[in-house]
Amino acid sequence: MKKLILGALLALEPLCADTIVIQNATVMTEGPKGIFKGSVVVRDGKIVDLGEKVMVPAGATVIEAGGQYLIPGIIDCHSHIAGSGSINEGSVSVSSMVNIRDIINPDDIAIYRALAGGVTTANILHGSANSIGGQTLPLKMRWGKSAQELIFAGATPGIKFALGENPKRAGNPQGGGRGAAGAIQVGRYPATRMGVEDVIREAFNDAKAYKVEWDAYDAQVAKGEHPIPPRTDLKLQALKEVLENKRYVHVHCYRADEILMMIRAADDNGFKVRTFQHVLEGYKVAKEIAEHGAGASTFSDWWAYKIEAIDAIPFNAALMTKKGVLVSLNSDDAELMRHLNTEAGKAMKYGGMNETEALAMVTINPAKQLGIDKTVGSIEVGKDADLVLYDGFPMSDFAKVQKVWIDGAQYFDRDKEVAAQAAKDAEKQQLLDKEKAAHGQQSTRRPNQ
Amino acid sequence: MKKLLVLSFLWCACALAEAPSTVAIHNAKIVTVSGPVIAKGTVILKNGLIEAVGENVAVPPDAWVVDGEGMTVYPGLIDALSTVGMPGAAPAATGGGRGGRGAAAAAQTPVPAAQAAPAERSWGPEDRPQTTSWLLAADELQAGDKRVETVRGGGITTAVTFPTRGIFAGQGSVIDLVSGEKPAEMVLVASVGQYISMGGGRGFGGGGGGGFPSSLMGIISYVRQVYLDANHYKLVKEAYAKDPRGMQRPEYDRALEGLMASQRFLLPANQLVEMDRMLRFGAELKTISPVEQKMIIYGAREAYRPEAADLLKKANVPVLLSIHWPTPPARTADSEDSNETLRTLIERDQAPSAPAVLQKAGVKFALYSDGAESPRDFQRAVKKAIDAGLSREDALRAFTLSPAEIYGISDRVGSIEKGKIANIVVTKGEIFDDRTQIVMVFVDGKKYTPDAPAAGGRGGPATDDPGAGGNQ
Numbered sequence: 001m002k003k004l005i006l007g008a009l010l011a012l013e014p015l016c017a018d019t020i021v022i023q024n025a026t027v028m029t030e031g032p033k034g035i036f037k038g039s040v041v042v043r044d045g046k047i048v049d050l051g052e053k054v055m056v057p058a059g060a061t062v063i064e065a066g067g068q069y070l071i072p073g074i075i076d077c078h079s080h081i082a083g084s085g086s087i088n089e090g091s092v093s094v095s096s097m098v099n100i101r102d103i104i105n106p107d108d109i110a111i112y113r114a115l116a117g118g119v120t121t122a123n124i125l126h127g128s129a130n131s132i133g134g135q136t137l138p139l140k141m142r143w144g145k146s147a148q149e150l151i152f153a154g155a156t157p158g159i160k161f162a163l164g165e166n167p168k169r170a171g172n173p174q175g176g177g178r179g180a181a182g183a184i185q186v187g188r189y190p191a192t193r194m195g196v197e198d199v200i201r202e203a204f205n206d207a208k209a210y211k212v213e214w215d216a217y218d219a220q221v222a223k224g225e226h227p228i229p230p231r232t233d234l235k236l237q238a239l240k241e242v243l244e245n246k247r248y249v250h251v252h253c254y255r256a257d258e259i260l261m262m263i264r265a266a267d268d269n270g271f272k273v274r275t276f277q278h279v280l281e282g283y284k285v286a287k288e289i290a291e292h293g294a295g296a297s298t299f300s301d302w303w304a305y306k307i308e309a310i311d312a313i314p315f316n317a318a319l320m321t322k323k324g325v326l327v328s329l330n331s332d333d334a335e336l337m338r339h340l341n342t343e344a345g346k347a348m349k350y351g352g353m354n355e356t357e358a359l360a361m362v363t364i365n366p367a368k369q370l371g372i373d374k375t376v377g378s379i380e381v382g383k384d385a386d387l388v389l390y391d392g393f394p395m396s397d398f399a400k401v402q403k404v405w406i407d408g409a410q411y412f413d414r415d416k417e418v419a420a421q422a423a424k425d426a427e428k429q430q431l432l433d434k435e436k437a438a439h440g441q442q443s444t445r446r447p448n449q
Numbered sequence: 450m451k452k453l454l455v456l457s458f459l460w461c462a463c464a465l466a467e468a469p470s471t472v473a474i475h476n477a478k479i480v481t482v483s484g485p486v487i488a489k490g491t492v493i494l495k496n497g498l499i500e501a502v503g504e505n506v507a508v509p510p511d512a513w514v515v516d517g518e519g520m521t522v523y524p525g526l527i528d529a530l531s532t533v534g535m536p537g538a539a540p541a542a543t544g545g546g547r548g549g550r551g552a553a554a555a556a557q558t559p560v561p562a563a564q565a566a567p568a569e570r571s572w573g574p575e576d577r578p579q580t581t582s583w584l585l586a587a588d589e590l591q592a593g594d595k596r597v598e599t600v601r602g603g604g605i606t607t608a609v610t611f612p613t614r615g616i617f618a619g620q621g622s623v624i625d626l627v628s629g630e631k632p633a634e635m636v637l638v639a640s641v642g643q644y645i646s647m648g649g650g651r652g653f654g655g656g657g658g659g660g661f662p663s664s665l666m667g668i669i670s671y672v673r674q675v676y677l678d679a680n681h682y683k684l685v686k687e688a689y690a691k692d693p694r695g696m697q698r699p700e701y702d703r704a705l706e707g708l709m710a711s712q713r714f715l716l717p718a719n720q721l722v723e724m725d726r727m728l729r730f731g732a733e734l735k736t737i738s739p740v741e742q743k744m745i746i747y748g749a750r751e752a753y754r755p756e757a758a759d760l761l762k763k764a765n766v767p768v769l770l771s772i773h774w775p776t777p778p779a780r781t782a783d784s785e786d787s788n789e790t791l792r793t794l795i796e797r798d799q800a801p802s803a804p805a806v807l808q809k810a811g812v813k814f815a816l817y818s819d820g821a822e823s824p825r826d827f828q829r830a831v832k833k834a835i836d837a838g839l840s841r842e843d844a845l846r847a848f849t850l851s852p853a854e855i856y857g858i859s860d861r862v863g864s865i866e867k868g869k870i871a872n873i874v875v876t877k878g879e880i881f882d883d884r885t886q887i888v889m890v891f892v893d894g895k896k897y898t899p900d901a902p903a904a905g906g907r908g909g910p911a912t913d914d915p916g917a918g919g920n921q
Binding site: 088092105106146147233234235432435 | 571572573574660661662663664665666667669670671673674677678681684685688720721722723725726729730777791794795797798
């Protein structure tokens with residue numbers, strides 16, 4: 001498996017020196033050491049030392065980063081890249097049997113582009129076509145590795161829920177026609193927000209009954225009996241894991257009323273919402289979100305693309321933060337994903353956050369929301385060496401990512417990328433010319449049929 | 450009697466079988482595949498079986514003798530994944546690749562499951578959507594399928610033919626390509642494995658009213674659920690068989706019965722990513738499956754990548770490799786610029802080298818026509834693989850003994866050996882060559898003379914060389 005270098009065509013194998021020292025950088029740690037000018041020492045994929053003065057171990061690769069900024073790898077709490085096929089199983093209102101893990105596509109160029117934008121971890125979510133969507137998981141952007149090697153080891157898996165317009169669209173006679181041209185779209189329940197709530201509550205009724213059945217079986221087995229096990233139902237199995245606190249719930253939502261509905265439904269069924277996603281009206285119900293213990297992952301200033309996304313303000317992130325909500329900024333989009341640094345920067349203008357608070361929304365905060373903050377999200381001794389080096393202040397529009405490391409291995413180098421471009425263009429032209437020559441020859445030889 | 454002129458067959462464009470009880474092909478070069486090549490020898494076919502083969506084999510007095518001088522005798526070719534004889538099947542068994550990034554992406558998973566028979570909208574795995582796992586190709590065979598004759602013209606005597614519509618499409622059968630009234634005569638082995646496809650899927654809103662599953666991840670979860678259900682079904686059935694009193698009877702489920710009747714399952718994988726995904730998924734299914742099943746990967750377009758060959762070798766899973774090589778999209782003179790990625794261009798350039806790469810890596814593989822069924826297309830496609838580094842011997846093996854081994858039928862077909870079924874190809878010139886002429890084909894000992902190509906009149910069936918009489 002280790003030899004599987006999927007991206008060999010487009011990227012060099014990540015350089016993995018045992019010990020690296022990045023020195024003279026402005027280090028924005030998002031950890032206890034705050035911001036300082038100095039060095040970070042990486043060994044065997046982990047951060048082992050940092051400070052204004054560090055011991056440079058013998059044989060270490062030293063990277064001179066004077067005038068540059070080093071930040072923790074950016075974490076995108078809401079992404080749909082790196083999947084094969086549709087990220088929606090939209091045929092049914094509860095599609096919790098499907099799993100993004102099954103369709104990880106390490107060949108998706110969006111991974112490399114995200115990497116070039118400083119993203120080292122992304123939460124890959126199922127789409128929002130149904131009230132209860134598929135199973136999800138965070139990936140590290142280890143471009144060139146196999147699907148299994150992208151998986152963030154030890155991270156708690158998730159599940160996507162969706163409220164509002166998207167999940168009810170397929171049930172709406174006017175809104176459901178996304179099938180093949182001319183095909184009759186059979187309406188799918190629900191067609192209203194009421195129905196969305198009903199679907200979620202009904203699913204958990206089923207899941208609880210399923211759990212009772214399995215708990216009884218497990219108890220019999222524990223007593224040394226050999227009963228026939230109940231049928232494994234992948235759809236209810238995922239919801240059972242939610243009830244057992246083994247799977248995080250990420251809820252796509254916009255309006256304040258549906259956010260409150262979701263909190264009630266979760267409380268009634270004995271589970272927690274881990275994050276509200278989009279949550280554009282979160283500023284209206286920030287207190288309730290904070291009380292429930294949920295995080296909020298929102299956009300900086302993206303809205304008005306549909307009715308339920310109208311009542312939005314750029315102060316949303318800052319206001320929710322002030323009310324005690326753990327807030328992150330996400331992309332939900334392969335392009336936006338490439339400049340989450342400037343998305344964070346907008347919170348400094350709208351809401352008066354300082355640079356540490358703003359940057360936290362794309363680093364340590366999403367790490368906490370995904371339960372992976374013990375290993376990533378900040379530059380601290382013992383954490384994974386997921387690091388991004390910018391040539392200037394990282395939340396500036398003019399800052400360019402220079403180098404990116406994941407687990408201490410370098411996966412992106414701007415200079416190398418730029419230098420390799422000409423060779424790739426030449427190779428492409430050569431193949432095109434070869435093909436043109438061969439094809440032209442063939443077509444004159446092909447007999448009439 | 451002994452001096453029957455071979456040439457006379459060439460004028461005879463009829464494809465009717467002639468079946469003398471004993472045939473001797475005399476003084477021919479014999480490529481046995483299982484053993485050394487016999488420079489000059491004799492093959493005796495009797496009652497549909499190979500009676501004898503060797504340098505010094507006596508020709509029985511009652512034999513109908515073919516003067517094999519200047520001819521080569523090969524085992525009949527086996528198309529390892531076909532839809533020949535299946536009602537309404539398109540020639541392209543697995544919708545292989547065309548050129549272009551978009552096309553390549555669309556053809557990631559080889560079979561469009563969307564063509565599944567119109568069914569009720571499915572609301573979940575319990576509805577067993579796009580599933581006809583109980584279908585047996587042997588039961589569906591259409592004796593009058595024109596494709597039998599077409600394919601045979603290229604030297605293919607045996608096809609492993611599958612129902613291919615749906616996710617669990619059904620069980621394939623090994624058939625001999627005899628023309629006749631009764632399809633049952635064609636069947637060599639009725640069930641060799643379950644054809645699984647991963648096609649279709651539109652995602653948002655549910656595929657065109659077709660319901661669940663509408664995405665790749667939906668299909669994968671569905672396949673997994675069916676295997677889990679089969680596992681549970683067998684447990685419950687066995688318990689009920691042991692002591693039915695006081696127990697609710699398990700509901701009969703033909704989808705699960707069909708799956709459990711399958712000795713093998715075939716999973717599609719064209720790209721490296723898909724090979725990795727399907728090899729892992731297949732390994733998982735084997736652990737869930739209530740019955741012993743072997744895994745086969747089909748498609749394998751990116752097998753030219755050494756990483757892919759490594760992966761397949763390590764997994765020790767046999768591969769059916771499509772010879773439907775990707776071709777460039779139609780370009781006009783004024784659309785010089787290509788938006789295609791470097792990767793797509795490399796794929797198109799290197800795809801035909803996949804068999805050579807697999808051969809070198811020691812992966813067990815067979816080739817299949819994947820729609821390249823006319824003798825000309827077939828020959829040309831195989832030639833591309835040879836030009837890209839596959840030896841002629843290995844190409845031959847990938848169409849004879851290797852598929853026979855993969856399907857567990859090498860004790861009856863796949864080589865010229867005493868006692869095996871009399872499936873034989875007689876050529877002028879080396880097989881898979883541009884100018885090769887397939888003189889006659891024996892299937893189950895019945896002789897067929899391929900049609901001369903419509904365009905060429907007299908020329909060999911597989912040549913498109915203007916110099917050999919091809920029509921421009």
